[in-house]
Amino acid sequence: MNKVLPHPERAALLPARWVGKAASACLKLSWLFCLLIPGFYAQAQVTFPENGVASPREGCFAFTQATLVKDARTTIQNATLVIRAGKIIGAGTGIAIPKDAVIVDCKGKYIYPSFVDIYSNYGVPAVRSAGNSFAAPPQFLSNTKGATGWNQAIKSEVNAASLFVTDDAKAQTLRELGFGTVLTHQADGIARGTGALVTLANERENKVILKEKASAHYSFDKGSSTQNYPSSLMGAVALLRQTYLDAQWYKTQPAREGINVSLAAWNNLQQLPQIFETIDKWDALRATGIAHEFGGQYIIKAGGDEYQRIPEMAATKATFILSVNFPDAIDVEDPDDARFVSVSEMKHWELAPTEPAAFEKANIPFCLTAANLKDPKQFLAKVRKAIQAGLSERKALEALTQTPATTLKVYDQVGSLEAGKIANFLITSGPLFDDNTIFYQNWVQGGRYLLKENGWRDVRGTYQLTLQPGNITYQIAVKGTPVAPALSLLQKDTIAGKMEVDDKLVTLQFSPVKNNTKTIRLSGVIGEQHWDGTGLDTSGNTVKWKASLVSAFVPKPDTAAKEAGESVGKVYYPFNAYGWESKPVQEDLLIKNATVWTSEKEGKLENTDVLLHNGKIARIGKNLAAGNAKVIDGTGKHLSAGIIDEHSHIAISRGVNEGTQSATSEVRIADVLNPDDINIYRQLSGGVTASHLLHGSANTIGGQSQLIKLRYGANAEDLKFSGAPPFIKFALGENVKQSNWGASQTVRFPQTRMGVEQVLDDAFTRARDYEKAGAGKRRDLKLDALVEIMHSKRFITCHSYVQSEINMLMKVAERYGFRVNTFTHILEGYKVADKMKKHGAGASTFADWWAYKMEVQDAIPYNASIMQDVGLTVAINSDDAEMARRLNQEAAKSVKYGGMKEEDALKMVTINPATLLHVGDKTGSIKVGKDADLVLWSDHPLSIYAKAEKTIVDGIVYFDRERDAALHQRIAAERNRLIQKMLAEKKGGKPTQKAAYVPEVLWHCDDGL
Known part of the structure; x- marks a missing residue:
C-alpha cells in the first residue's frame, strides 16, 4: 500500500480513472484490514503449527438499518444483524451493538440468508462415465482394489469429505449466485x-466442512464402472434391490x-x-418404489419433467430437488430443421419452467439447485423465469434456504438468520428476485x-453544484441504477452528462x-x-466544486403487478402429441x-348387440335395451375381442436385455x-x-416379463394387468451362446448349445x-424366481427355434x-408338436418370418x-x-397357408394368447x-381392408x-x-x-446383445 496519491492541485490535470483507482486503494485500506483477517475465529487452531507469531482475532460486525429477511416468512424493517467469530449473535430490532463491533450502515439494503444448494459436486473430482463397449471382453467382477463388494457400481464406501478440496474460483462463482453452503458428493455409480456439507468460505478444508457425512447418494447410472453388469435400467434396479x-x-451373518x-x-x-x-x-417413481419396499424414503433429485405427473409425485411423499436447467428454445427457423422437432419436445420447453410452481401448488416439498446448468451464472435468471411461470417468491426463497437445511437436518446451523447460526448472509440492493437487484x-x-463493489452507496438524487471561483451554480440530477448512475443537467433544456463512481470517488463531465x-x-x-x-x-481553468x-432519489413504487407469465399449453397424458388433455x-x-366374433363356442353372431357395464361385458343378444348406456351403431361392422400380443417389447425403458450374465432372473420388465411410448x-x-x-433373448434365463393392458395415458403401475400370473423369459439358440455377438464376446458361459443345458441344470x-x-x-x-418356477407360481415363455433344444428344455x-408354458418363435414347432403336447406346452409363433439367421432355415x-x-x-405374436x-x-395368413378356419385364425390373436x-x-x-x-372393425377382422374404428379396454374407448x-x-x-413462440424467442435475442433428430427406440429380442 505504498501507492502515493497525486497532489490535489494536480489531480484535475490527470486522467480521472487513474485518480479514482489510486485514491480508492488508499481509502479502502482500513476497511480491508478489518475485514480480510483469516477465519474470524475466537481462538487459534492449536492443532496446526504457526510459522510466525500467532495473531488470533475475533471479528465482530454490526449491520444496521437494514431490511432483514430472517426467513421466507419473516421480514424486519430497520433491523440490526450482529455477528461475532463467524456466528450470528443477534438479529432484529433493539439489538445491542457491542463496543468492539465494526458498524456497517446498510440503510436501503436488504439482508437475506445465503442459499443452500443440496445437490453439488463442488470441490470433489468428477469421474467420467465408462459406458458399455462390446469392443472389450466382459468383466464379471469389480476391479476395485480392497475388500469391496462384487459390483463396481456399488461405491457406498466412498466419502466425499475424504475427496473434498476447496476451490475458491469455483466457490466464488457459487457465492455470486447467492450460495453460502452446498452439499457435495461424487456423482459416480449406483450407490x-x-x-x-461444506461452506463456500476460502478457508482450509477442515474449517469449511460442517458435516462430514451429511447424506447418502444413489442413482440408476453405474457411472465409471467398467463391469458389464448391469447393462440395463432393469439390471440397475435389481442390483439396488439385491x-x-x-x-x-x-449385518446378521458377517462370518x-x-x-x-x-x-x-x-x-x-x-x-x-x-x-x-x-x-x-x-x-x-421407480426409485420411490425401491425405497418403500425396504422401509425407506428417498429425497428425489428430479429430472425436470415431473410436472407431467404431479399426482403421482405427490403420492411418493418425497422431498424433491428441482433443477432450474430449463431447456432453451429450439431454432426452428428453417422448416427442414423444424420437422425434426416433436410436439412433446416443444411442449416440454414451454412447460418445464412451470415445474416449481406445480410442486408448490400441490404442496410437495422441494429445494432448488443450480446443478446441471451449463452456465451457472444463469441460475438467478432461471429462478426468475420459474417465478414468472407461477412460483411464489416466498416459496422460491424457502426452497433455497429453509427447505434444504431442514431436509439435511442442519437448520440449526444454516438456512435462516437467527442467533447461534453460522453467519452466512447476502447483502442486496433490494428484494431478492427483482430483475435489477444487486x-x-x-x-x-x-x-x-465482495460481489459488486460499485453501487453500495446509492448516490442518486438531485444536487446543487457550485463552482469556485465565480460561485457558478447548476442543478444536476443523478438517476439510473446504484451500479450505473446517470447524470443530467437540469435547466430549460435538460442536458445529458457522464459520470463514473468508484466507491467514494466520482468523476463528472457535462456541457452547460x-x-x-x-x-x-x-x-x-x-x-x-x-x-x-x-x-x-470549459476554458481549461482549474476550479473547485461542491455538490x-x-x-x-425516491424510487417510484411498483404499483403494476409483476409481468405475468405467458399462457402455456396443457399437459397431455401421456406426454406426447396424441395424449389426452x-x-x-x-x-x-x-x-x-x-357381426360379433365371440372367439367362444358360439362362434360368429350376426346382427348382435353387446352391452358393456362397469368395464365388463354385461349382455350379448339382439335388440338389447340401452338404458343409460351410450349407443354405438355397429351396423355393417364387426366386433371382436381385443387383440393380445403374447410377445412384445414396446413401452420398455433403457434396455430390453440384461445379457451380462447367463441367468438374470432377478430383473423385471x-x-x-x-x-409415454407412442407405440x-x-x-x-x-x-x-x-x-x-x-425381456430379450441374450441369455439362457432372462428377466421377468410383464403383461399390460394398453390403457393409454395411465401411469406405469396402472398399465399392469392386475391379477395376471407372473411369467419369465428363457432363451435358446444362437443369441444365448453368443455366436452372433462378435469376436470379443467369447468369454461368457455358455458358448455352445451343450453349455446352455448346463446353465439350466446348474x-x-x-x-x-x-x-x-x-x-x-x-x-x-x-433364485427366488427359479423356486417360483419349480412350484408353478411363475411360468416360462421360451425363445426357441431348433427342435433339439426344444426337446432338451422340456426334459430339463x-x-x-x-x-x-410357452415356446415362442418356435419355428421348428411343427417337428416336435406331438412332444410339446405331451409335455403340456403351448406355442406362440410368427406367421411367415424365416431365413433371417441360420437356425430358422427350416421355418415354414x-x-x-x-x-x-x-x-x-x-x-x-409380433416381437415387433x-x-x-x-x-x-398375420393371423389371416394361416387361412391362406394352412387352410385354417377364419374363427380359429382370429383366436390365435385373441383367446389363445x-x-x-x-x-x-x-x-x-x-x-x-x-x-x-373389444375392437369394432370397419370390415371383416381378417381383411387387409379392416380398420379398427374403436378400441375399447375395460369399457373405455382408448x-x-x-x-x-x-x-x-x-x-x-x-x-x-x-413454432411461432420459439421463433419469437429467437427474434427477441x-x-x-x-434442432436435432431424436430417433425412436424400438426394441426386439436381440437388441443390446
Missing part, C-alpha cells in the same frame, strides 16, 4: 457413498461373507438423508466476499450549453451530504347390430415400463388391447438347494418337476396350422412394434362377465378413429403455435439450441 437384501444379511467394506458402509449410511438422482418422472456482498462463516462540445470535467470524493473536489471548466444534496373415463356402452397408441389403432412385455440345482437352506440364508432374488423342466408358413392340428394352443399393428392380418397367459377367464373373448376389451382425425388438426395447431 455413490456419502455427501459432505444390495439392500445383501446388506441386511451381512459367512468375510469383510465387505461396501456392505458395511451401506449399513452405516442408512440413517442419513437418502438422495436419489433420477432423469425423469418415471425414474422418480448482490453486493456474500458473507460466509463471518467472512466478507446544449449541443456544445466544450465540457466541464470534475473529479472528487463523495460524502454523506456533500461531494467536493477539483476540475477544469450539495437537495433531495434523495383429460384422461378418458369409463362409461356404459351398447354396441348394436354388429415391471420395473422399467414406459407409459401404445399406435397398437391401439390396430386393435391391440393387451401386450406381454418380454441354475435349478442351486435353486433347489437354496429352497432347502435353513434360517439365516441370504435371500437371492435370482421335467427333471425339476415343472413344465414350459404352415407351422401354426400344423401345431394347431396336433392340438396345441397356438398364438401369433410395427407388426403388432396388423396382427389380425389369453389362454397361454392364464388370463383367458378375464379377457380374450366376448363372453358375459369378461373384461370389456382409440377412436374420429377422435384421431380431430387430433391431427389439434397437433397441427399446437405445433404451429409452439433469447438463446436457442440446434
